[in-house]
Amino acid sequence: MGTEIDVKVLRTLHRILRQKTDLNGRIKRGPATIEVAKRAEAAFNTTLLETLELLKTTRMNAERKQMQLQEREARIEELKNKRNSCESNREYQLLNDQIAADEQANSVQSDEILELLVKVDDIQARAIVAEEQLEKGKLETAKVKNTVTKQLASLQADLDAVNANLQSSESKLPFDVKPEYERLVSALGEDALAPIADNSCGHCYTTITTQLLTELMMKRITYCKTCGSLLYLPEGAAV
């Protein structure tokens, strides 16, 4: 003969174990939610830094080209002065060609500078957007942290209450069942207990033998032969 057990104790125990799992899960998810917000903020920060770096190099590039343009303009002036005082036709032609080549180069360079300045404007606009997004990201992280901290305090209080309930329910278990129950809880968590559903174990869904069902009806302590869960009949169960 096995030990008899009041099925209500098992039902209550399983309900409390499920509450405990749920609360522990929610407590664990809190820091993960904060991590997600932090990662988004870090990504916005990276975008801003990259945009500012691109802005810097594009500006430097435009300035460098502007300086080259001015240097070439000065050289064109020099060549023009030389041309005015040159003595041979051949030298005049040579200087003329040089001036024409430099002027052509500067015309191309002017277009390039203009293009770069348009780019600078565009990057600057993107930097402003990136800065706004980072600010939003920072606010979001702070908000999430605040919410999670508040939730955590309330979840912890709930968990304390659930643990107290659990202790009181566990004290109603027969003395000789306790070691196996404790082993099951540490191995399976809330699945240490399983309700019978459709004549099957509610944890592993293996069909329960008629023999086991009979024992359950007789309020005996029974375990699933497959997964080891402590079985019980749920409320209103028809067998």
Ligand SMILES: [Zn+2]
């Ligand atoms: Zn099972």
